Amino acid sequence: MNSGGEASAIQVRGILLEKFYISGGKPLTGKVSIGGAKNAAVAILPAALLADGPCTIHNLPYIDDVICLADILKEIGAKVNLNKRGEAYVESSTVTQYKASYDMVKQMRASYYLLGVLLGKFGKAEIPLPGGCEIGARPIDQHIKGFEALGANVVIEHGVVKASAKKLIGNEVYLDVVSVGATINIMFAAVKAEGSTTIVNAAKEPHVVDVANFLNSMGANVKGAGTDTIRIKGVDRLNGCEYTIIPDQIEAGTFMVAAAATAGDVVVADVIPKHMESITAKLLEMGIEVIEGDDYIRVRGIQKPRRVNIKTLPYPGFPTDLQQPISVICSIAKGTSIIHESLFDHRFRHVEELRRMGANIKVEDRTAIFEGVDGLSGAPVTATDLRAGAALIIAGLVANGVTEIDNIHFIDRGYERIEEKLTALGADIRRVKDGDKPLKVLLGSSNSAR
Numbered sequence: 001m002n003s004g005g006e007a008s009a010i011q012v013r014g015i016l017l018e019k020f021y022i023s024g025g026k027p028l029t030g031k032v033s034i035g036g037a038k039n040a041a042v043a044i045l046p047a048a049l050l051a052d053g054p055c056t057i058h059n060l061p062y063i064d065d066v067i068c069l070a071d072i073l074k075e076i077g078a079k080v081n082l083n084k085r086g087e088a089y090v091e092s093s094t095v096t097q098y099k100a101s102y103d104m105v106k107q108m109r110a111s112y113y114l115l116g117v118l119l120g121k122f123g124k125a126e127i128p129l130p131g132g133c134e135i136g137a138r139p140i141d142q143h144i145k146g147f148e149a150l151g152a153n154v155v156i157e158h159g160v161v162k163a164s165a166k167k168l169i170g171n172e173v174y175l176d177v178v179s180v181g182a183t184i185n186i187m188f189a190a191v192k193a194e195g196s197t198t199i200v201n202a203a204k205e206p207h208v209v210d211v212a213n214f215l216n217s218m219g220a221n222v223k224g225a226g227t228d229t230i231r232i233k234g235v236d237r238l239n240g241c242e243y244t245i246i247p248d249q250i251e252a253g254t255f256m257v258a259a260a261a262t263a264g265d266v267v268v269a270d271v272i273p274k275h276m277e278s279i280t281a282k283l284l285e286m287g288i289e290v291i292e293g294d295d296y297i298r299v300r301g302i303q304k305p306r307r308v309n310i311k312t313l314p315y316p317g318f319p320t321d322l323q324q325p326i327s328v329i330c331s332i333a334k335g336t337s338i339i340h341e342s343l344f345d346h347r348f349r350h351v352e353e354l355r356r357m358g359a360n361i362k363v364e365d366r367t368a369i370f371e372g373v374d375g376l377s378g379a380p381v382t383a384t385d386l387r388a389g390a391a392l393i394i395a396g397l398v399a400n401g402v403t404e405i406d407n408i409h410f411i412d413r414g415y416e417r418i419e420e421k422l423t424a425l426g427a428d429i430r431r432v433k434d435g436d437k438p439l440k441v442l443l444g445s446s447n448s449a450r
């Protein structure tokens with residue numbers, strides 16, 4: 001329960017155990033507008049607490065991770081008004097707590113940003129180790145390395161990270177691993193530190209740049225975001241501001257892949273095409289037509305894409321978050337495709353589910369080998385994490401027959417109204433609350449869902 005005592009949208013939804021039913025085989029056609037970037041939003045929302053005045057943030061995706069984070073900020077005393085149009089008003093003057101409860105924090109990984117924000121604001125923070133998608137080991141040693149470099153004392157006791165510093169003093173931090181979370185969290189701790197901080201081997205993702213731009217809108221002095229070296233000059237005070245979040249690179253990429261996989265013709269609108277360059281390049285390599293406009297990308301699929309090799313890398317390489325969705329195209333492409341997952345050691349849990357739909361995939365450690373099959377067939381499957389869920393939706397759209405997807409709360413963490421956006425593109429997808437009888441029209445085919 002959040003501070004108001006009422007169950008948040010997430011808690012209510014989770015109790016309902018909803019499923020998606022998809023009747024596949026229809027190409028997606030039309031235009032879809034992309035929402036605000038989840039991985040920028042879950043950092044910028046807590047960062048607003050660093051300001052001494054109120055912040056108004058636009059274009060937040062209205063997704064469970066953002067709703068949950070708003071609840072956590074309320075729990076520690078902030079005033080947060082978040083509406084379904086993706087606008088939030090955040091007032092931090094009432095924040096007194098530097099601790100957050102495990103109940104709230106365990107629901108999402110991005111809760112670790114409260115460490116850098118509260119350490120930067122109060123000089124102390126006590127946050128339980130984060131939850132989040134089970135895609136492999138997700139240590140925070142680089143975050144801690146950065147906080148300690150700035151003079152903080154950090155211990156982990158009974159699963160709680162306790163950071164404190166009499167005064168944060170700028171320093172050079174060399175990241176052993178390119179980490180989005182650590183890069184952003186160290187920025188949070190450094191913006192009001194005494195002196196200058198340099199983050200070397202920093203992550204360059206679009207959302208890292210967006211967070212730096214937000215901090216500068218509040219009066220911070222952050223330079224070099226988007227390169228592997230970020231320089232931060234500490235300032236005494238950060239002011240409230242108004243800010244609009246960039247479009248979501250991963251949601252855009254997901255719809256590009258869905259258009260290609262269903263041999264459809266879709267305009268993915270309200271995007272920054274440069275952010276999707278690596279996905280565009282891979283789709284072109286597969287023989288798929290991709291046309292870039294100023295703020296849109298048009299994807300026209302073909303019946304049998306060509307095979308491809310993919311290696312996930314930090315930006316501007318191919319994003320790990322699209323490895324699972326694009327594996328559906330690899331499953332039906334001509335020939336043998338290979339995907340190597342460089343960032344996470346357990347991000348192939350969707351493979352077992354795709355096999356249930358007829359895919360021919362072999363996994364060896366961090367490499368998946370796909371023998372392209374003629375087509376997929378609908379089946380009951382289970383989402384194991386956010387982007388695995390997105391992959392199963394795309395597989396359901398491609399498959400012949402009906403696919404039932406369980407555990408769709410994972411998908412609601414990162415995609416806003418996905419079934420509405422897909423329906424508008426011609427998909428036959430329905431959200432069904434557990435226990436409701438699926439609609440007749442969906443179960444016309446032989447393989448009736450579980």
Ligand code: EPZ
Nearest residue numbers: 039110137138139140141142143177179180181321343344
């Ligand atoms: C962010 O996770 C994203 N989440 C992930 O998106 C995304 O997959 C990932 O970046 C990579 O782009 C959010 O932004 C909320 P990392 P994060 O720190 O910050 C290792 C999604 O689907 N590492 O860049 O946790 C780590 O194990 C989610 O939207 C350390 O070793 O990722 C991994 O191998 C899933 N020590 C690599 O670095 C650390 O202290 C990259 O992780 C931190 C990370």
